[in-house]
Amino acid sequence: MKVVLAVGGNALLRPGDRGTAEEQMLRARQTAENIYPLFQKFKVVVTHGNGPQVGAILLQNETAKNVVPPMPLDICGAMSQGEIGYMLEQSFQNVLEEKGVNKDIATVLTRVIVDENDPAFENPTKPIGPFYTEEEAKRLAKEKGWHVIEDSGRGWRRVVPSPMPLEIVEKDVIAELLEKGFGVIAVGGGGIPVIRKGRKLFGVEGVIDKDLASAVLARDIGADRLIILTSVEKVYLNFGKPEQRGIDEMSVQEAKKYMEEGHFKKGSMYPKILASVLYLDNGGKEVLITSPEKVQDALDGKTGTWIYP
Numbered sequence: 001m002k003v004v005l006a007v008g009g010n011a012l013l014r015p016g017d018r019g020t021a022e023e024q025m026l027r028a029r030q031t032a033e034n035i036y037p038l039f040q041k042f043k044v045v046v047t048h049g050n051g052p053q054v055g056a057i058l059l060q061n062e063t064a065k066n067v068v069p070p071m072p073l074d075i076c077g078a079m080s081q082g083e084i085g086y087m088l089e090q091s092f093q094n095v096l097e098e099k100g101v102n103k104d105i106a107t108v109l110t111r112v113i114v115d116e117n118d119p120a121f122e123n124p125t126k127p128i129g130p131f132y133t134e135e136e137a138k139r140l141a142k143e144k145g146w147h148v149i150e151d152s153g154r155g156w157r158r159v160v161p162s163p164m165p166l167e168i169v170e171k172d173v174i175a176e177l178l179e180k181g182f183g184v185i186a187v188g189g190g191g192i193p194v195i196r197k198g199r200k201l202f203g204v205e206g207v208i209d210k211d212l213a214s215a216v217l218a219r220d221i222g223a224d225r226l227i228i229l230t231s232v233e234k235v236y237l238n239f240g241k242p243e244q245r246g247i248d249e250m251s252v253q254e255a256k257k258y259m260e261e262g263h264f265k266k267g268s269m270y271p272k273i274l275a276s277v278l279y280l281d282n283g284g285k286e287v288l289i290t291s292p293e294k295v296q297d298a299l300d301g302k303t304g305t306w307i308y309p
C-alpha cells in the first residue's frame with residue numbers, strides 16, 4: 001500500500017521552542033519514534049511543513065544582506081527542504097536502525113508547478129517565521145514593507161504568497177524510489193514553487209501549503225491513503241466550544257458541508273480538510289487525520305478521523 005504521510009509543524013517545533021538545532025533534532029526523533037512502524041507496513045512518502053524554518057532562513061538572509069547577497073524566497077524554500085530533510089532523514093534512519101528495521105531513507109528536493117497568474121501572488125496569506133506582538137508586527141510591516149496577520153490566536157506573523165500547487169515535478173522519481181523499497185521524504189514545505197514557460201521551469205517567490213501539496217502528490221503517485229498528522233487526535237465540530245464533538249468518520253460531502261458551515265479555522269484545520277477533499281475528489285481512496293502519538297491506534301481503528309469519497 002502506498003501512503004503519503006504529511007507531518008505537521010509540531011514534528012519539529014512545539015509551542016515555546018526557540019527553534020534551536022538541538023530542539024528540532026529532538027522533535028524529529030520523537031516523530032520518528034511515533035511513525036517508524038509505518039515504514040515496515042507501507043510504502044511511505046513523508047511530507048512536512050517549513051513555515052518557522054523558511055521564515056527564519058529568510059530573516060537570516062535579510063539581516064546579513066550587507067555582508068552576503070540575500071537569496072529569494074524560492075531558494076530559501078529549497079534551503080529549508082535540505083535542512084528539514086536532513087533532520088528527519090537522520091532521525092528516521094537512526095530509529096529504524098535501533099528497531100532493527102532494514103530501510104533506507106532518501107530525501108527528494110521537490111519542485112511544484114504553480115500558475116504564474118495565481119491571485120495568491122497579490123494577496124499574501126501564508127504565515128512564516130517567528131511570532132510577534134501586534135505592536136512589533138505592525139512596526140516591522142511599516143519599516144520593512146512586510147504583510148502581517150494575526151495567526152489563529154497564537155500571535156502575529158509575517159505572511160507571504162501561497163499559490164495553489166498544480167503538479168509535482170519529481171512525482172515519477174518519488175514513485176520509483178517507493179517501488180524500489182526506499183522510504184522517501186519529499187514535497188518539503190509544500191515544495192519549491194516553480195512556473196512553466198514552454199519546456200523550462202523558473203522559481204517564483206512563495207510558500208505552498210504543505211497539506212495541499214501533499215494531496216497533489218498523493219493524487220500524482222496514485223497513493224492508496226493520505227495521512228495528515230497534526231496536533232489533535234481527531235477533527236472536531238465546534239472546536240474549542242462547549243458543544244465540541246469529535247468526528248470518527250465522514251464522507252467528502254459531509255466534509256465540504258462542515259467547511260461551508262465554518263467549522264474549521266483557516267490557519268489550522270481548514271487546509272487539512274481542503275487537502276482531503278482535493279485528494280478524494282481526484283480518485284483518492286481514504287484520508288486519516290490524527291496526531292503522531294495516536295497514529296498507531298488510529299490505524300487499528302481506535303481513534304482519528306477517517307474521510308472517504
Ligand SMILES: NC(=O)OP(=O)(O)O
Pocket residue numbers: 008009048049050051052127189190207208209210211
Ligand atoms: N509550507 C507549510 O505549509 O508549512 P507549515 O505547515 O509549517 O505552515
